[in-house]
Amino acid sequence: MNIFKKLVLILTAVFLAGCDTISSSFLSDSHENTDPPLVQVPQDQPAETPAASGSVSDSAAFSYEGVPAWNGSPFAYINGNEPFFTDQEKGETDSFLSFSGLDALGRCQTAFANLDQAMMPEKEREPIGMIRPSGWHTVRYDDLIEDKYLYNRCHLIGYQLCGENANEKNLITGTRYLNIEGMLPIEDDIAWYLKESGNHCLYRVTPVFIDDEMVARGVLIEAYSIEDHGTGMKMCAFCYNVQPGINIDYKTGDSARAETSPIQSETPSAYTYVVNKKSGKFHRPDCKAINDISEKNKLYSTESREELIAEGYEPCGLCQP
Numbered sequence: 001m002n003i004f005k006k007l008v009l010i011l012t013a014v015f016l017a018g019c020d021t022i023s024s025s026f027l028s029d030s031h032e033n034t035d036p037p038l039v040q041v042p043q044d045q046p047a048e049t050p051a052a053s054g055s056v057s058d059s060a061a062f063s064y065e066g067v068p069a070w071n072g073s074p075f076a077y078i079n080g081n082e083p084f085f086t087d088q089e090k091g092e093t094d095s096f097l098s099f100s101g102l103d104a105l106g107r108c109q110t111a112f113a114n115l116d117q118a119m120m121p122e123k124e125r126e127p128i129g130m131i132r133p134s135g136w137h138t139v140r141y142d143d144l145i146e147d148k149y150l151y152n153r154c155h156l157i158g159y160q161l162c163g164e165n166a167n168e169k170n171l172i173t174g175t176r177y178l179n180i181e182g183m184l185p186i187e188d189d190i191a192w193y194l195k196e197s198g199n200h201c202l203y204r205v206t207p208v209f210i211d212d213e214m215v216a217r218g219v220l221i222e223a224y225s226i227e228d229h230g231t232g233m234k235m236c237a238f239c240y241n242v243q244p245g246i247n248i249d250y251k252t253g254d255s256a257r258a259e260t261s262p263i264q265s266e267t268p269s270a271y272t273y274v275v276n277k278k279s280g281k282f283h284r285p286d287c288k289a290i291n292d293i294s295e296k297n298k299l300y301s302t303e304s305r306e307e308l309i310a311e312g313y314e315p316c317g318l319c320q321p
Contacts, residue, residue: 074182083222099169111156121163135214135253158187175243182239200226244311275299287319
């Protein structure tokens with residue numbers, strides 16, 4: 001009897017062990033692929049730094065063909081001044097700064113950031129002359145441009161906003177007009193908002209190139225303040241990469257005086273208006289304000305009122321030409 005009981009106990013233990021093995025094997029097989037796969041992060045992109053969303057100009061949301069022709073204003077509002085950010089992007093609360101790589105032609109692409117005051121630099125900007133953006137030329141028009149040089153190295157995201165300086169992914173060949181009249185006032189507004197509010201602001205700048213042209217036709221600037229849902233800052237604007245009185249070959253970066261612009265460096269025998277290079281205003285020849293303009297800032301034009309306005313100049317409020 002004792003031998004029989006021992007045999008039963010041994011057989012029962014073996015049976016239960018086999019069931020446990022079968023059960024474990026079954027559970028393991030049935031749940032083998034239920035865990036979510038690991039997300040692979042590219043080695044050159046930290047997981048905590050969102051990548052730029054790509055060139056906005058390549059998406060269906062924005063088309064350069066829909067940009068109005070330049071009419072004398074340094075920028076034009078696009079899409080009803082509504083930026084193309086997604087709802088997910090508008091919900092971003094962490095600061096980041098991201099630059100797309102150069103394309104096959106060595107041209108800058110989209111720069112994207114969620115800015116805050118902590119990202120703004122405290123030291124002066126250092127030289128950037130070692131960077132040569134696509135289409136770069138060193139060329140002067142002393143009598144047409146106050147600072148003489150046609151082209152500037154234009155930051156996509158301004159240094160004052162992020163502290164990023166001599167970065168080839170953040171610098172394009174832009175006219176003085178684009179840099180000072182178009183982009184700088186927008187950057188100043190963003191900087192003021194960041195300092196005053198302490199909030200975040202999504203900011204995306206996309207240079208727009210046509211085909212294989214080496215100089216951008218302009219830049220699309222989008223801005224959206226996060227914490228107040230766009231109440232404090234919201235913008236969608238295209239800044240024109242043009243220079244009044246100068247024709248630009250965007251394919252090469254070459255330039256020439258506009259053939260239709262008769263503005264002279266010396267006083268002609270007959271002229272219709274006097275242009276103040278510093279203020280950008282034009283006056284009648286008998287306007288009293290002309291006496292206050294230094295000779296180095298005077299330009300004499302035989303163009304019509306409409307032509308001067310089309311080139312970006314403004315009529316004097318005193319003589320109302």
